[in-house]
Amino acid sequence: MAQKLPVxxxxxxxxxxxxxxxxxxxxxxxxxxxxxxLNRYMASVQGNRExxxxxxxxxxxxxxxxxxxxxxxxKNLLWQLLCISGNTGKIEYHPWIGFKKKGSSNNNIxxxxxxxxxxxxxxxxxxxxxYTTKEIKEIVEQTNI
Numbered sequence: 325m326a327q328k329l330p331v332x333x334x335x336x337x338x339x340x341x342x343x344x345x346x347x348x349x350x351x352x353x354x355x356x357x358x359x360x361x362l363n364r365y366m367a368s369v370q371g372n373r374e375x376x377x378x379x380x381x382x383x384x385x386x387x388x389x390x391x392x393x394x395x396x397x398x399k400n401l402l403w404q405l406l407c408i409s410g411n412t413g414k415i416e417y418h419p420w421i422g423f424k425k426k427g428s429s430n431n432n433i434x435x436x437x438x439x440x441x442x443x444x445x446x447x448x449x450x451x452x453x454x455y456t457t458k459e460i461k462e463i464v465e466q467t468n469i
Contacts, residue, residue: 329356335365335418338410346403359395359402363387365418366410382409432460439467 329349334357337345346354367383369375387405394401410416432452440448455463 329353331361331365334362335410336415338362338366338406339412339415341407341411341413343404343407346400354399357399357403359399359406362406363391364421366406368419368421370417370419379410432457435460435464439463 346357349357363383366387367380369379386409387402391402432455433448436443436448436451440451443451452460
C-alpha cells in the first residue's frame with residue numbers, strides 16, 4: 325500500500341505548475357487525490373485582497389467551469405487545470421475555508437419535532453431549511469405549544 329499523500333506537498337506541486345506529477349503517481353496514490361478538496365484549497369490563498377480574488381477567479385474560470393463534464397473521465401486534465409489555477413511559481417499558503425454552519429437550525433428541528441411528532445427526520449430537516457427562526461416562532465405562538 326502506498327503512503328498517504330500529504331496535502332501540503334500536493335498543493336506545493338500545484339503551485340509550482342507540476343503538470344506531470346499526476347501521471348507519475350501509481351493507481352493507489354491517484355485514488356487519494358480528492359479533487360473537490362484541492363479545489364477548495366486552491367481557491368483560497370493567504371495574502372492581500374487582489375491575490376485572494378485572483379485565486380478565486382482563476383479557480384472558477386479554469387477549473388470549476390467544466391468540472392461536471394470532465395470529473396469522472398479526465399482526472400489528468402483536472403490536475404492540469406488545478407496547476408493552471410494555482411500557478412504562481414512559488415509555494416503559497418492555502419488556508420482551509422470551512423463550510424458554513426447553521427447555528428439555529430438544530431433548535432428549529434427540535435421545535436419542529438414538537439410541532440410534528442409523526443414527521444420523519446429528513447422531512448423535519450427540509451422543513452427547517454424552508455422556514456426562518458422567526459417564522460417557526462410565529463407558528464409555535466399560533467399553535468400554543
